[in-house]
Amino acid sequence: MTDAKLTREDAAYVARLARIDLTEDELDLYAGQLAVVLEHAAQVAALDTTGVEPTAHPLPLQNVLRADEPRPSLDRDEVLAQAPAVEDHRFLVPRIMGDVP
Amino acid sequence: MTEQPGSSAAGDGGWEPVIGLEVHCELRTETKLFCGCRNAFGDEPNTNVCPVCLGLPGSLPVLNAMAVDYAMRIGTALHCEIRPSLFHRKNYFYPDMPKDYQISQFDEPINVNGWLELPDGSRVGVERAHMEEDTGKTTHVGGGGRIHDAQHSLVDYNRAGVPLVEIVSRPDIRSSLQARLYAAELRGILIATGASDGRMEEGSMRVDANVSVRRPNDELGTRCEIKNLNSLRSLVRAIEYEISRQVDVLESGGTVLQQTRHWDENEGQTVALRSKEEAFDYRYFPEPDLVRVVPDTTWQSEVAAAVGPMPADRREKLAALLGPDGATAAKADQIATVVENGLDVLMTKAVHAGIGAPLALARTANEASAEPDRARALDTAAYTALLRMEQDGSLSATQAKVVLADLLDRGGDPAALARDHGFEALGADSLSGVIDELIAAHPNEWTRYVDGDDKLTGFFTGQAMKATQQKANGKAVAAELRRRRG
Numbered sequence: 367m368t369d370a371k372l373t374r375e376d377a378a379y380v381a382r383l384a385r386i387d388l389t390e391d392e393l394d395l396y397a398g399q400l401a402v403v404l405e406h407a408a409q410v411a412a413l414d415t416t417g418v419e420p421t422a423h424p425l426p427l428q429n430v431l432r433a434d435e436p437r438p439s440l441d442r443d444e445v446l447a448q449a450p451a452v453e454d455h456r457f458l459v460p461r462i463m464g465d466v467p
Numbered sequence: 468m469t470e471q472p473g474s475s476a477a478g479d480g481g482w483e484p485v486i487g488l489e490v491h492c493e494l495r496t497e498t499k500l501f502c503g504c505r506n507a508f509g510d511e512p513n514t515n516v517c518p519v520c521l522g523l524p525g526s527l528p529v530l531n532a533m534a535v536d537y538a539m540r541i542g543t544a545l546h547c548e549i550r551p552s553l554f555h556r557k558n559y560f561y562p563d564m565p566k567d568y569q570i571s572q573f574d575e576p577i578n579v580n581g582w583l584e585l586p587d588g589s590r591v592g593v594e595r596a597h598m599e600e601d602t603g604k605t606t607h608v609g610g611g612g613r614i615h616d617a618q619h620s621l622v623d624y625n626r627a628g629v630p631l632v633e634i635v636s637r638p639d640i641r642s643s644l645q646a647r648l649y650a651a652e653l654r655g656i657l658i659a660t661g662a663s664d665g666r667m668e669e670g671s672m673r674v675d676a677n678v679s680v681r682r683p684n685d686e687l688g689t690r691c692e693i694k695n696l697n698s699l700r701s702l703v704r705a706i707e708y709e710i711s712r713q714v715d716v717l718e719s720g721g722t723v724l725q726q727t728r729h730w731d732e733n734e735g736q737t738v739a740l741r742s743k744e745e746a747f748d749y750r751y752f753p754e755p756d757l758v759r760v761v762p763d764t765t766w767q768s769e770v771a772a773a774v775g776p777m778p779a780d781r782r783e784k785l786a787a788l789l790g791p792d793g794a795t796a797a798k799a800d801q802i803a804t805v806v807e808n809g810l811d812v813l814m815t816k817a818v819h820a821g822i823g824a825p826l827a828l829a830r831t832a833n834e835a836s837a838e839p840d841r842a843r844a845l846d847t848a849a850y851t852a853l854l855r856m857e858q859d860g861s862l863s864a865t866q867a868k869v870v871l872a873d874l875l876d877r878g879g880d881p882a883a884l885a886r887d888h889g890f891e892a893l894g895a896d897s898l899s900g901v902i903d904e905l906i907a908a909h910p911n912e913w914t915r916y917v918d919g920d921d922k923l924t925g926f927f928t929g930q931a932m933k934a935t936q937q938k939a940n941g942k943a944v945a946a947e948l949r950r951r952r953g
């Protein structure tokens with residue numbers, strides 16, 4: 367993490383990545399709020415963590431696994447009934463503009 | 468297009484191609500990576516879906532133990548170091564993932580630092596082989612199936628969440644041919660571990676190629692990633708095209724742009740995908756709903772024991788059956804085919820049952836390998852019995868192939884199958900009768916043959932074929948003629 371303060375441009379970039387359409391006023395509001403949150407988190411970054419293993423999960427658990435045994439899937443009609451649009455038993459989505467990531 | 472993809476550019480004009488391959492391999496588990504939906508190719512669309520793989524709110528992923536097992540088998544076979552690993556969320560917006568992120572291993576992959584030795588003796592480094600989930604399948608409607616011209620797209624989530632291992636090679640590959648060797652050998656290894664069926668045509672093994680060119684010993688050039696390589700043939704063609712394209716760009720004073728390019732099989736060229744100006748920012752972060760995977764030594768040694776013999780060792784064993792002949796290029800090719808199709812056990816059993824290795828190799832590498840799935844399920848005793856009939860001359864090679872096709876098609880007793888084709892009519896007795904008639908009909912030719920004119924063997928064999936509507940066995944006819952001449 368850098369110490370640099372979150373800018374309005376950063377907030378706009380993050381909003382774009384998350385496909386959230388913000389108005390100019392909202393951008394001002396949330397950029398300010400987000401900056402406060404990040405400042406708070408920066409206190410943690412300031413600690414000396416030399417020799418401390420990174421935490422990937424708050425619970426002291428590992429190897430939570432399940433056996434490779436099939437379980438019933440959902441009923442297709444029920445699934446597709448939730449979709450905004452359906453064609454040929456598939457989810458219909460608008461024309462895709464970007465590349466496959 | 469004036470550019471011609473071809474081998475001329477590869478290594479020519481002092482340019483050295485540098486190639487790395489990324490291979491995605493679907494694992495042969497019963498169920499998906501994080502849910503109990505079936506992992507099955509070709510099922511009705513959206514029948515293998517549940518709240519987890521549809522990304523419905525409140526659902527939680529639980530890791531499939533068998534997928535970890537298979538991933539470790541691949542790592543073991545590729546001489547990787549197997550490490551504690553962690554899953555991350557790779558965030559992006561594309562309808563093939565309903566969660567809007569893909570769960571993948573990022574900076575702590577399960578397998579690192581391996582290598583793969585190719586049949587030509589070269590060695591290619593493996594940087595990592597990590598686990599991740601597959602995406603759904605999108606079909607673009609309208610515009611001839613091209614993504615940007617499509618009116619809309621349809622999504623089937625049966626494949627979303629299917630376990631994958633992505634094997635990332637180091638940029639150690641220097642030619643399209645070596646890339647092909649690597650992909651083919653890797654495919655054989657994946658099949659041998661039991662982790663994958665390696666079917667490129669069904670997409671269970673998918674290859675992306677990173678290609679750049681440079682002056683030897685220079686820094687690495689700018690690379691392009693080529694996608695949509697659905698066969699080993701496309702892989703070779705696409706790499707050759709791309710090398711040639713980059714050399715042309717550089718020699719005309721231009722710069723190669725770092726791009727993702729799509730291989731168009733019909734046009735025989737790579738095409739830059741339309742890209743946003745900003746690079747993808749996946750905002751990886753640890754998947755909070757999954758914990759670390761730490762395979763202990765017991766599990767690792769169980770996995771090591773489950774990994775079968777690798778293709779290189781199996782080829783060596785078959786070659787040994789053939790003696791010095793096994794080292795010739797033609798035989799080595801056939802041996803590679805047999806191993807690739809997992810038919811070495813079948814062939815070895817036939818040889819151990821007394822069938823000559825060259826005959827067993829020929830039938831196994833050609834006819835049996837044409838139907839590998841069926842051949843693997845073949846009854847060994849029936850296969851051996853058929854080869855014995857060919858070996859002792861009761862069936863001609865042509866007849867044996869016909870019977871073998873039947874045997875592969877529907878199984879059964881090869882002797883009965885041969886009778887169904889009327890091949891049994893050519894037992895020693897009836898053949899003897901046919902030859903009696905031929906001698907009577909062609910006394911002059913017979914005399915010349917008896918006097919030592921061996922060219923007439925061909926004449927009599929031809930006549931015997933004609934008289935029996937091609938059912939006679941040439942070798943048996945020649946043997947009978949020789950017997951009579953005394």
Ligand SMILES: [Zn+2]
Binds near residue numbers: 503
């Ligand atoms: Zn599911």
